[in-house]
Amino acid sequence: MRVASPKALIFDVFGTVVDWRNGVASACADLFSAREIDFSPLAFADLWRAEYQPAMERIRSGNRGYVRLDVLHRENLDIVLAKTGLENRIEDAERDALNHAWERLPPWPDTVEGLGLLKADHLLAPCSNGSIALMARLARFAGLPWDSILGADIAGNYKPDPQVYIASVAALGLRPDEVMMVAAHNDDLFAARECGLMTAFVCRPNEYGPEQKTDLAAESDWDLIAESMTGLAGLLKH
């Protein structure tokens, strides 16, 4: 694969850079254990994540003004607790604490080394639907060497709305064709390409666990296709 060298790389984070499923499940496991709740933490994490797109869609569609993902996560937690019949088992303060699980997600094993390699030659920033507040704390927890935090908060909207990619590129003072979007999700890359960005697919076949059905392979001729962040760094060196 040959590609013009991007000046900056911007990243999807949940699933691409960090393992949200096991991170959230781990926090749920601690709480459920303390409260003697018999519910699968991984199943709970999946249910919580399932409310993610519908909540953002209300904002993307214009039915609700922009609110940060931290707020949506907290609202979605209430929804999932009600759906699972656990609403009387978890106090408000515990819910607030559990909501911070999204700030303490483990990086994939190749993430920190890969970002370190990539940082030598490129500006690096998340272009995530997570807020600046969330992404800044997550970066400290996971050791992510971002140069700035871009994404939803910069744009006041959620991916895949084009404004999120456009505002993130503009914030770096670059043209879209100077920036590469890195994601484990084909739909994210289709949207970024539509805005004129270069694209890199990093395959994360276990993001949704062993039963994952989506995004198991590149669905287009993305500029780069890699199996890991270190692999991506290798491709960009050549």
Next chain:
Amino acid sequence: MRVASPKALIFDVFGTVVDWRNGVASACADLFSAREIDFSPLAFADLWRAEYQPAMERIRSGNRGYVRLDVLHRENLDIVLAKTGLENRIEDAERDALNHAWERLPPWPDTVEGLGLLKADHLLAPCSNGSIALMARLARFAGLPWDSILGADIAGNYKPDPQVYIASVAALGLRPDEVMMVAAHNDDLFAARECGLMTAFVCRPNEYGPEQKTDLAAESDWDLIAESMTGLAGLLKH
């Protein structure tokens, strides 16, 4: 001095964290030498900086929509070249290159060690009038360990407009009284205090050179008053 421990520190950058005057003068000296221009680089840096407040004031007053500081710096460079009679000596491409001098400013000698100490216990972010594009590149050049970049670009306006402090605090998911503004400029701290932030004055008596007349001392009972960034870190440890 006693102060509640802030969760985040946000910083003025030009003058407080980095030495804009010697940094810009150094870039000017290189160019003037190559072009055999006999003009004091320090005097030119001072003239360039003198256009800073008037340019921002047109935006703060509502007479012009928000444009990034990079654009204002470039416009101001043209103004100063005309005022100094050098407009026919420096090509457009050289002006564009010189404008990047603001991304390559040396930190004060205590800055990097001080920020490193402060980062252990606090979120750190610039709350500067510099753009994300400018601040991200400056951070790489000077080794500034920011957790994110906040300030004018987040707010779409320039300090001391209250919105810049308010938007920066909100982006961190914190209340104003959980955040401390750090600046070498009393007027910056007056504006931040008005928004409910804690305040720290770090004295930089040579920002404008040996003839500096302003900001030689704290002009109010700021929550903390320090002689250096390492000194500030010491005060926050106690």
